[in-house]
Amino acid sequence: MPNEYRSGEPAGGFLKIENLAKTYIPGAEPVFDSVNFELAKGEFACIIGHSGCGKTTILNVLAGLEAATAGVAIMSGREIAGPSLDRGVVFQGHALMPWLTVRKNIAFAVRSKWPQWSARQVDEHVQKYVTLVGLDQAIDKKPSALSGGMKQRVGIARAFAIQPKMLLLDEPFGALDALTRGTIQDELLRICRETRQTVFMITHDVDEAILLADKILLMSNGPRARVAEIVVNTMPADRQRATLHHDAQYYRIRNHLVDFLVARSKDLSGGRAPLKPPFVTPGLQAIDLAEPGVEEPIAVKPVQLQRVV
């Protein structure tokens, strides 16, 4: 997709979320409000926050499956008003059609994107993406014959196969065991690097976020949750899962994320989070704060660590 990448585009201009809010019960406090953030083309963003803060709702708004109560989401200069083949979604529960084989599940998506293609063209395209996720052996199996990890791989292949401008992943590895999760994370990282895919992903796994994301959006608790802070992942771009924890930055970022989830996310609930999330670079703390292109982090006031039940 490098040809689509315009260097003149301002950083963060690809996806713009402005003052997004969602109220489920009219008159009640919104689940989240004033959600503001931007993503540049090719960026990988993870959003972290406690359950119920509205992460999935934000993802559904981006997917066009749900409408926000207020605010707009703009992708490539156009407001997101409904589902589009420009955005691929990987669902939490893989959402494969159990009556179709792997090949037909992916072909279903491919035929939706290119209805004019011949059966051979569709099949070649399908095979390419099945190979990409390493499932050639299982291409004619039904989902019930696959393991959880393989099913999620099919879901990823299906989302990639339509060559979307943006990929949305709703906690795709939540139900997988740690080993499988690691392998698929590596695969996802490789594919995203190869294709320079723009990704928005929900996760509960702090380590997953540090491995995969360029930007980690931290969400405060609801009601009136907001994106309270954007952590810029300052670790080297070619980071590997195996060596990640040897980097000095890793623990600084990790501690920052965990501290946020344990204590600050609660303190910033109810609309106490800033309207525009500041960029922070905990990985560079005590090294060099004045990296170009990165806004100086605001002073974070220390908070008492609380035991959460």
Place this chain on the structure above:
Amino acid sequence: MNEPKTLRAKAALLSAFFLAFILVIWYTATLPTKTAAPTLTAEQSEYAKLMGKDPQAGGGAPSKSAFPTPAQMGSTIVGHLSDPFYDNGPNDKGIGLQISYSLARVGLGFSLAALFAIPLGFLIGMSPLAYRALDPFIQLLKPISPLAWMPIALYTIKDSSISGIFVIFICSVWPMLTNTAFGVAGVRREWLNVSRTLQVTPMRKAIEVILPAAAPTILTGMRISMGIAWLVIVAAEMLVGGTGIGYFVWNEWNNLSLTNVIFAILAIGLVGMALDLVFAKAQKAVTYAE
């Protein structure tokens, strides 16, 4: 592997034993009974002679039950099966022909019901408005015995054969309608979301997502409908007469041929079983493992 095999063999053996037991009871129950000759007074004996009966032989002869013995039953079955499709006029047709008439009526009524109920069930399942609007009618019409429609059908259609088909139609509609609506409404949200994010056209969504997802439930409805239709056709044909297995049963009752009635009952059971088996197979074919 071995365990279920022996279980199956045991079950078959036990079934055979039950059959044998029933046959023995049947055989002994229908044995000719020799009743002692009643002692007649001189007047009674004289009267019997006047009526052209032999008072000595009459009482002493073995009295035969009208209920057939297993042997008579067997020869009747062989007789019917050796020529199932003969046609000697309106009141004398082979059993195969009669069953074919019934099957044709059921097939026609059932197919019409499927053509009506499955699309309407789709609509009800997909639209909460349609569901709420039509639910009172369905709830009211569903418990009505299909035969209760017969007078109205006969009055409006003025044809007994088509009325029979209408009765089959009306009894087949409800299980298919409610099951289709239930299956369509229960299609997993995430599959629908997949088709939404892929901007699948409504027609493709209905045929490629909702239909296969709801197919097991729809087939269950069809299976129930077919079972009911086969129950109702016998009663309907007894009413409208003319042809069909139900008419055959009633006609043989009027002929006082219990043997033929029993044979017809067995045939009805076997055909019903075969129909159910066909739908069970179809159901298995569309069921998916998640």
